[in-house]
Amino acid sequence: MGKGIFGRLRRGLKKTRERIASSLARVFTGRGRIDEEMLEELEATFLQADMGVKVTARLIDCVREFHKSEKGLGREGLIERLEGEVASVLGSNSASLNVSCSPPTVILVVGVNGTGKTTTIAKLAKMLQDEGKKVLLAACDTFRAAAIDQLSILAEQAGVSIVRHKHGADAAAVAYDAVEAALARGMDYLIVDTAGRLHTKVNLMEEVKKVQRVIAKKIPGAPHEVLLVLDATTGQNALQQAKMFHEALGLTGIVMAKLDGTAKGGILLAIKQELDIPIKFVGVGEGLDDLEPFVPSDFAGALFES
Amino acid sequence: MFESLSGRLQSVFRKIAGYGRLSESNIAEAVREVRLALLEADVNYKVVKDFIEKVKEQAIGQETLRGVLPGQQLIKIVHEELVNLMGVSARELDLSSSPAVIMLVGLQGSGKTTTAAKLARRIKKKGRQPLLVPCDTKRAAALEQLVSLGRQLGEAVYEPGSDRDAVSIAARSVVFAEDHSLDTVILDTAGRLHIDEELMEELRAMKSRLSPREILLVADAMTGQDAVNIASAFDKALDITGAILTKLDGDTRGGAALSIKAVTGKPIKLVGIGEKIDDLELFHPDRMASRILGMGDVVTLVEKAQEAIDQEEAERLEQKMRKHGLDLEDYLNQLHSLRKMGSLESVLNMMPGLNQLKGVSLGEKELKRVEAMIQSMTPGERRNPHLLDGSRRKRVARGSGTSVQEINRLLKGFEQARKMMKRMGKFQKGMMKMGGSAWQS
Ligand SMILES: Nc1nc2c(ncn2[C@@H]2O[C@H](COP(=O)(O)OP(=O)(O)OP(=O)(O)O)[C@@H](O)[C@H]2O)c(=O)[nH]1
Ligand SMILES: Nc1nc2c(ncn2[C@@H]2O[C@H](COP(=O)(O)OP(=O)(O)OP(=O)(O)O)[C@@H](O)[C@H]2O)c(=O)[nH]1
Ligand SMILES: [Mg+2]
Ligand SMILES: [Mg+2]
Numbered sequence: 001m002g003k004g005i006f007g008r009l010r011r012g013l014k015k016t017r018e019r020i021a022s023s024l025a026r027v028f029t030g031r032g033r034i035d036e037e038m039l040e041e042l043e044a045t046f047l048q049a050d051m052g053v054k055v056t057a058r059l060i061d062c063v064r065e066f067h068k069s070e071k072g073l074g075r076e077g078l079i080e081r082l083e084g085e086v087a088s089v090l091g092s093n094s095a096s097l098n099v100s101c102s103p104p105t106v107i108l109v110v111g112v113n114g115t116g117k118t119t120t121i122a123k124l125a126k127m128l129q130d131e132g133k134k135v136l137l138a139a140c141d142t143f144r145a146a147a148i149d150q151l152s153i154l155a156e157q158a159g160v161s162i163v164r165h166k167h168g169a170d171a172a173a174v175a176y177d178a179v180e181a182a183l184a185r186g187m188d189y190l191i192v193d194t195a196g197r198l199h200t201k202v203n204l205m206e207e208v209k210k211v212q213r214v215i216a217k218k219i220p221g222a223p224h225e226v227l228l229v230l231d232a233t234t235g236q237n238a239l240q241q242a243k244m245f246h247e248a249l250g251l252t253g254i255v256m257a258k259l260d261g262t263a264k265g266g267i268l269l270a271i272k273q274e275l276d277i278p279i280k281f282v283g284v285g286e287g288l289d290d291l292e293p294f295v296p297s298d299f300a301g302a303l304f305e306s
Numbered sequence: 307m308f309e310s311l312s313g314r315l316q317s318v319f320r321k322i323a324g325y326g327r328l329s330e331s332n333i334a335e336a337v338r339e340v341r342l343a344l345l346e347a348d349v350n351y352k353v354v355k356d357f358i359e360k361v362k363e364q365a366i367g368q369e370t371l372r373g374v375l376p377g378q379q380l381i382k383i384v385h386e387e388l389v390n391l392m393g394v395s396a397r398e399l400d401l402s403s404s405p406a407v408i409m410l411v412g413l414q415g416s417g418k419t420t421t422a423a424k425l426a427r428r429i430k431k432k433g434r435q436p437l438l439v440p441c442d443t444k445r446a447a448a449l450e451q452l453v454s455l456g457r458q459l460g461e462a463v464y465e466p467g468s469d470r471d472a473v474s475i476a477a478r479s480v481v482f483a484e485d486h487s488l489d490t491v492i493l494d495t496a497g498r499l500h501i502d503e504e505l506m507e508e509l510r511a512m513k514s515r516l517s518p519r520e521i522l523l524v525a526d527a528m529t530g531q532d533a534v535n536i537a538s539a540f541d542k543a544l545d546i547t548g549a550i551l552t553k554l555d556g557d558t559r560g561g562a563a564l565s566i567k568a569v570t571g572k573p574i575k576l577v578g579i580g581e582k583i584d585d586l587e588l589f590h591p592d593r594m595a596s597r598i599l600g601m602g603d604v605v606t607l608v609e610k611a612q613e614a615i616d617q618e619e620a621e622r623l624e625q626k627m628r629k630h631g632l633d634l635e636d637y638l639n640q641l642h643s644l645r646k647m648g649s650l651e652s653v654l655n656m657m658p659g660l661n662q663l664k665g666v667s668l669g670e671k672e673l674k675r676v677e678a679m680i681q682s683m684t685p686g687e688r689r690n691p692h693l694l695d696g697s698r699r700k701r702v703a704r705g706s707g708t709s710v711q712e713i714n715r716l717l718k719g720f721e722q723a724r725k726m727m728k729r730m731g732k733f734q735k736g737m738m739k740m741g742g743s744a745w746q747s
Binding site for chain 1 (some may be wrong): 338342347348350351352355367384392408413414415416417419422444445446447450451452453454455458498499501528529530531532534536555556557559561562581690
């Protein structure tokens with residue numbers, strides 16, 4: 001697993017791991033007991049990876065427990081234990097896209113502004129297209145300047161078709177037309193791009209709910225997938241985003257974009273722990289091939305491997 | 307869910323309130339709580355650490371303020387230090403050349419293009435002639451986005467033609483601006499990772515070619531711990547002149563603001579508060595401090611209390627309380643102190659914990675009546691309210707222009723307060739210093 005995302009992730013996360021290791025080394029050398037100050041430092045190390053207070057507390061509890069129950073546990077052993085704990089927070093199965101037994105499978109993509117929704121859609125489209133599927137995109141971001149142009153250009157790059165209206169049109173109307181077109185043209189997938197919206201804006205959340213309703217009305221059971229795109233650089237607010245979008249739409253999956261930077265994306269643990277929404281993909285670049293499936297055990301391994 | 311920062315600090319406050327007085331060890335616990343609170347607000351861990359050191363230094367050296375709870379005092383110091391760290395006042399852009407070149411840089415999707423348009427509008431309002439320049443030749447429809455925004459604004463957008471080189475587009479746009487008497491050139495650059503050496507080099511080249519007046523890092527207010535890496539990398543490469551924080555219209559605490567300022571030393575100049583073209587404001591460090599801290603009200607309270615409450619009086623009262631319990635005379639004195647602090651209701655509202663006390667509904671008008679009633683009592687009656695039988699109550703009611711029912715209510719409330727104060731134990735001492743505002747429960 002040295003290549004691809006987790007190779008990259010590991011490199012990125014190596015520093016974190018090293019910091020954790022050095023903190024742990026100090027915890028376990030010398031006095032042979034856990035010193036509160038050291039635990040605080042360890043806690044800060046986890047927090048620095050954007051893991052959030054709750055998950056951090058859980059991990060710290062683990063350190064205490066492991067230390068109490070297994071006195072002989074060395075540094076390596078402890079890291080292994082923590083890794084196991086992180087993996088358990090993230091869940092055990094790697095999640096793939098939901099597929100409808102009667103096509104089209106409709107995927108609604110949502111998130112706050114600028115996280116990478118439109119790019120992720122193009123990546124998904126390319127991935128499915130490469131699998132030989134017929135993919136249609138719906139340009140339901142009718143609000144942001146040139147959002148429709150952006151999706152059109154990306155659709156062309158991915159080699160898929162698109163349904164679009166004019167700038168300023170009703171997003172739900174675009175969705176309606178797109179579903180009709182997908183049905184008429186026998187598409188395997190319809191992927192719906194939506195405008196970026198802060199989860200705190202009630203009217204905008206209502207708008208995207210309406211898009212969902214329109215889709216559900218035309219195809220019972222659709223959208224089969226409601227994906228929230230998060231930006232890996234985001235801190236604790238990502239949890240709030242996940243909560244609010246989940247409440248409004250019932251999320252079926254999360255994509256974390258921009259994991260190719262130096263941000264650790266540790267908030268995913270908090271989100272998984274609190275909301276139990278499957279994390280499906282990670283974005284690792286701006287290119288259309290820079291999308292990788294999310295594998296919990298690998299993610300945990302990348303955090304803690306020696 | 308995480309507790310809100312404000313909620314967290316309220317609990318810190320409650321803990322400290324119990325200490326009664328400030329000592330090195332109980333500060334240690336309190337600052338640890340504050341540290342966690344700041345981390346929850348996404349302030350970078352190292353920044354928090356430095357910050358806490360500073361606050362500790364200050365707090366431990368200080369004498370306990372008169373009439374203020376130690377916890378409140380700590381929060382005031384925290385707030386002051388937050389403001390100090392982020393700069394004391396709002397900073398305008400430096401546009402003292404013609405054409406003045408402004409370069410917007412940052413990570414992907416942080417809000418550069420939108421902010422470019424917002425800046426054009428802002429600058430236009432100040433009587434300048436902006437030119438928007440699309441230097442992003444990378445992202446799909448980046449040019450169209452800026453062109454569309456320019457059209458919306460009615461501002462000039464430079465047309466790069468077939469040029470795909472960001473530096474040469476920027477350079478030619480400045481010549482264009484000079485030729486067309488446009489005095490402010492706003493360069494919208496492509497989003498890039500701070501670790502992308504090649505693209506960072508492109509920005510360096512652009513800078514050395516154009517000597518921009520302002521190089522502004524456009525950063526997402528929701529950024530987490532990584533804000534320090536991002537900001538320091540851009541600053542190292544470009545020696546930025548400041549930052550613009552976008553998407554502050556959400557519910558993020560915005561700790562990134564503190565991180566960015568702390569690691570670069572560069573001011574945050576403007577903030578984006580919406581997707582619309584007018585949604586750009588000057589950055590106010592004090593407001594940001596309150597947002598990150600969530601306890602601006604306590605800070606105000608401490609300031610007021612510092613002026614109003616007399617330490618000796620509080621101590622005298624405290625001693626007396628311990629010996630004899632509370633009497634109506636003290637009650638009146640404390641009401642006077644409170645009056646000096648401003649509207650009683652506002653004072654109560656400012657106090658964490660107290661604003662949740664049930665039955666606290668002493669308005670300004672009621673306070674005046676209470677004052678009148680107590681003033682109509684003899685000193686003996688004030689010290690020993692049991693003396694107030696039916697006929698004395700009638701006399702007091704007449705004297706104060708109130709009714710016997712009101713007197714009854716006052717005495718009942720006072721009796722409850724007295725009982726409550728006994729129960730409150732340690733907490734009571736603190737409240738006495740605050741001016742006895744918990745007595746109305
Ligand atoms: N480095 C990196 N950049 C990405 C990734 N995904 C998207 N981006 C970039 O992030 C920026 C924003 O991406 P978009 O796809 O336009 O984001 P969006 O969520 O659709 O934005 P709005 O529609 O404006 O809310 C673009 O510059 C993308 O190229 C990723 O995985 N890594
Ligand atoms: N709510 C809110 N949204 C904002 C704000 N500023 C920008 N946005 C939105 O954030 C998203 C990204 O903005 P852009 O201006 O395209 O970002 P960018 O930095 O130019 O992106 P790239 O060029 O892809 O790197 C868009 O959906 C904007 O409408 C703000 O202050 N508040
Ligand atoms: Mg988009
Ligand atoms: Mg842009």
